[in-house]
Amino acid sequence: MRAGLEGEKDERLAALAAGGDRDAFDALVTRHRQAVYRLCWSAAGNAADADDAAQETFVRVYRSLPSYDPARPFGPWLRKIAWNCGLSVRRDGNAGVPRVAEGDAPEAIDPAPGPEEEAVGNEERRRVAGAMAGLPAELRMVMVLRAVEGLSYEEIARAAGIPAGTVMSRLSRARTRLLAALGEGSGGGS
Amino acid sequence: MDCRETQPLLTAFHDGELPAAERVRVEEHLRGCPECAALLADLARVDRATGVPDPGPAYWDRFNARVMDRVEREADGPRVAVLRPKGGWMRQQLRYLVPAAAAAALVVVIVHYGGMRPGALTPPVQPAVSERTAPVPGSEWTAKAESAAAARPVPPSAPAKERVATVTREKQDRLADGQGWPSAGAGRDATGSVAPAAGSPPVTAADGMTQGNQAERKKVERAAVPMAEQQGAGKATSAPGMRVAKEPSPGSPCELARALAERERFREAEDAQRACLAQDRSAPAQEKGLVFLAELLDRQARFAEADAVITEVDRQFPQSRPLDLYRQQRPMVQKRKE
Numbered sequence: 001m002r003a004g005l006e007g008e009k010d011e012r013l014a015a016l017a018a019g020g021d022r023d024a025f026d027a028l029v030t031r032h033r034q035a036v037y038r039l040c041w042s043a044a045g046n047a048a049d050a051d052d053a054a055q056e057t058f059v060r061v062y063r064s065l066p067s068y069d070p071a072r073p074f075g076p077w078l079r080k081i082a083w084n085c086g087l088s089v090r091r092d093g094n095a096g097v098p099r100v101a102e103g104d105a106p107e108a109i110d111p112a113p114g115p116e117e118e119a120v121g122n123e124e125r126r127r128v129a130g131a132m133a134g135l136p137a138e139l140r141m142v143m144v145l146r147a148v149e150g151l152s153y154e155e156i157a158r159a160a161g162i163p164a165g166t167v168m169s170r171l172s173r174a175r176t177r178l179l180a181a182l183g184e185g186s187g188g189g190s
Numbered sequence: 191m192d193c194r195e196t197q198p199l200l201t202a203f204h205d206g207e208l209p210a211a212e213r214v215r216v217e218e219h220l221r222g223c224p225e226c227a228a229l230l231a232d233l234a235r236v237d238r239a240t241g242v243p244d245p246g247p248a249y250w251d252r253f254n255a256r257v258m259d260r261v262e263r264e265a266d267g268p269r270v271a272v273l274r275p276k277g278g279w280m281r282q283q284l285r286y287l288v289p290a291a292a293a294a295a296l297v298v299v300i301v302h303y304g305g306m307r308p309g310a311l312t313p314p315v316q317p318a319v320s321e322r323t324a325p326v327p328g329s330e331w332t333a334k335a336e337s338a339a340a341a342r343p344v345p346p347s348a349p350a351k352e353r354v355a356t357v358t359r360e361k362q363d364r365l366a367d368g369q370g371w372p373s374a375g376a377g378r379d380a381t382g383s384v385a386p387a388a389g390s391p392p393v394t395a396a397d398g399m400t401q402g403n404q405a406e407r408k409k410v411e412r413a414a415v416p417m418a419e420q421q422g423a424g425k426a427t428s429a430p431g432m433r434v435a436k437e438p439s440p441g442s443p444c445e446l447a448r449a450l451a452e453r454e455r456f457r458e459a460e461d462a463q464r465a466c467l468a469q470d471r472s473a474p475a476q477e478k479g480l481v482f483l484a485e486l487l488d489r490q491a492r493f494a495e496a497d498a499v500i501t502e503v504d505r506q507f508p509q510s511r512p513l514d515l516y517r518q519q520r521p522m523v524q525k526r527k528e
Binding site: 022026029030033034037038041042047050051054055056058059060062063064077080081083084087088124125127128129132143144146147148152153161164168171172175178179182 | 198507
């Protein structure tokens, strides 16, 4: 990445990229690719489609940059595109068939767990990942945006195009189901 | 505050989304209630365990380069539907690009085989009546042959030339009945789905972008399908060149909308499509369904309402591909109705 771009705001990078600055676009991709991938995964429910959708998201972003208004926040715009791409991939190829590879533990959320905690944490993460794949996409989405990305209800509402109250009720339903999956595996919870 | 009041608030409390006053009350309750405190701890536990499997550093190392490869591949050619749309991207692209060529090809075919004057393609008002009542020379197909056409299709073994002549006759009959052919299915089959609707200028062979040969006709048949098909509605066609419009049979509202649109009953199709949208609330169905609704409104010359639907699609689904495709086609749709 070209020096000096790291500190630039998304909207500025988008404007530079729209003017043909490939480094600026590259910086945008690097900055957002993991969050985009996670959102696509939450829509698609499996890694292969998440990859396809994440790639497609940035292709669409690139194509749409000339019409992007830098006065609008970049994040919600990007998330909306990513979510649509994730759903499109699922519809086109693997509707309703989420897959999670065996032993595929999601990345650690705890910053520095000890070895024992890590083993328990990995087991729980695996179990929750399995349960996540079985959730309806709209529940997975709010869960990923809240628990993984740390977005506010308002931000999630904007990304999902739903009222903030619905965000809360979906989160509540998602957590109840995930908790049940944890409980089943550990013989009744913590 | 008791447990019954507290528990519904725990999610928002956990997420830091509770207004300050309620937050204080929940905190007070939690201090004296181990049960609710345990529920709160469970929420935190679920969140800690929630994640998305990371594809690993090697994946991320290649990610940006793959995006750029894809961008460049698309820049070299037509916009490629990377998301594996149903029916292949070529069909998707041709859906809106080919109708003009298809119309010209049809005219050539009809003029050549059917003995019609190009001008006669404009849906007739008065002259059609005489066509309907008079048997067409050299053919046993008459204006009343619509149902007979269904009962007596040309055998598949009939030479292609004969089949084309036959369906051309069917087209004449249909025009004579004042129905025309479904413009929603422009280009789908050469029997007349590409025929201009009332008010549009007659297409002449001189306008042709391509020759009306059989290969081209078949290509057009395969390539161009109405927007409605994007919804995955049921099939309504038989063999190429053999299609006979049937009374829409009851099925899902989505299928009904499509069938009605093919018969140019756009007002009823609109109602069915609205029911379809109410039935399937999934985002992809809404995205494509709303675009189709906009098309139905355009076809009724209700352009302002169509604009509103399109604005809504834009708002809900930025960079929508179905909308992109329809925007390319829209001027043609609107022109027919102006």
